[in-house]
Amino acid sequence: AQSVAQPEDQVNVAEGNPLTVKCTYSVSGNPYLFWYVQYPNRGLQFLLKYITGDNLVKGSYGFEAEFNKSQTSFHLKKPSALVSDSALYFCAVRDNNAGNMLTFGGGTRLMVKP
Amino acid sequence: DGGITQSPKYLFRKEGQNVTLSCEQNLNHDAMYWYRQDPGQGLRLIYYSQIVNDFQKGDIAEGYSVSREKKESFPLTVTSAQKNPTAFYLCASKVAGRDNQPQHFGDGTRLSIL
Secondary structure: OOEEEOOOOEEEEEOOOOEEEOOEEEOOOOOOEEEEEEOOOOOEEEEEEEOOOOOEEEOHHHOEEEEEOOOOEEEEEEOOOOHHHOEEEEEEEEEOOOOOEEEEOOOEEEEEEO | OOOEEEEOOEEEEOOOOOEEEEEEEOOOOOEEEEEEEOOOOOEEEEEEEEEOOEEEEOOOOOOEEEOOOEOOEOOEEEOOOOOOOOEEEEEEEEOOOOOOOOOEEOOOEEEEEO
């Protein structure tokens, strides 16, 4: 079965410091990986995706993610966190064995303190 | 602006009552999805539709029903058979058959029990 794990329920970081939100996956075949962000009482907003090509993917709002095939990881990163980055972040993988639906991780709450 | 509109934003259900959540999109997307989000959990797929007049059960379809009579509309009915309906419901859409494209989300409906 294909799955996505976000091992940290919450990540705390000081404003201006680099941030990392972790995601590991388990799929058969080539993974299509996505990161989304959710602000309170809002829907999910797409940040970035990895389909193929360069392992370092750049997305919206200064976020980037590194695809690591050997470690089956797709960690979200940002060089300098902002207080406004505080939100809930979801990693998702296309599920090849379920009609190509997306399987979501449980989410990681990012708290950026001034 | 193109997007997905979910209504109402807040909904209250009485015991034994069916309620319908609206989802409308003007993105010209063929595929539409309904997810349920519970606190501390990721998104779980309720139903999805890849084309008008066709839909498929997701992981947690029991107690829910949908219809897809128009391309732009995918309403979800939470029936009285759903014993624990309190949750945040998210509707999404995407271009069908293009797995490298992200899903676009509405801003959700929060359903509570009276």
